[in-house]
Amino acid sequence: MRRRNLWVMSLLAAFVMCGCSSNKTIPYFKNISPSEYSKIAEAPYGEPTIKPDDILDISIQTVEPSASATVNEAATDNTVVAPGGQQRATGFVVDKNGEVELPMIGFVKLGGLTTYEARNLIREKAVAFFVKPTVQVRFVNFKITVIGEVARPSSYTVPNEKVNILDAIGLAGDLTIYGKRENVLLIRETAHGKEMVRFNLNDSKLFTSPYYYLKQNDIIYVEPSKGKIASADASRFSVIAIFASLLSTAALIITRL
Structure with a gap:
């Protein structure tokens, strides 16, 4: 009985530790100290230019x-x-x-x-x-797209040309708890092909990035965390296990008939 209680307590401790460690990745801009709140430089902003099909x-x-x-x-x-x-x-x-x-x-x-x-x-x-x-x-058609681990993945047409990555994430209802805040991908069409840039929403350097302000047709992709992938795999394995169990039960019934 004592060994069983120790096992249960260890399991509960593991759950608590996992919860605490995952919570550390949820807040944004964790490396900003209170003394730096008014000192962060502004990212450069370049006005979008008119292109064919606009x-x-x-x-x-x-x-x-x-x-x-x-x-x-x-x-x-x-x-x-x-x-x-x-x-x-x-x-x-x-x-x-x-x-x-x-x-x-x-x-x-x-x-x-x-x-x-x-x-x-x-x-x-x-x-x-x-x-x-x-x-x-x-x-009229200044469009940005936010996909992946956000509450409302979609394409959004915005009336304001000066829109930044946080505006876009806000339009999409913020990241889900499974979104990787340290590895957000920006995909941008340029005259020389696709340009891809990674953002870390836990780092205040985002505010000074030349990619902080978005351009028309930018795509933001939020990757799922390992926890989300593991959860999806567990669900898939659970379905397979249930299906296998049903097949075993059906086979057993058939053999007894």
């Missing part, structure tokens, strides 16, 4: 609203993927040459420009047709 919301306002109505009503309907399914997005599609066609103004090459630069260029061309035009340009 959808832009372009509006022109003048002192004569009826004059700019033609431009503002000419945007085409396009389908973009958003949380909860597909949604209709109204905007001007950038063609393969990086151009958009605006009524009255004609073709304007916006590829490679930021929305700020695009706004200034369209305004320069619009003054020939409108009185004191005010131009607004923004992305």
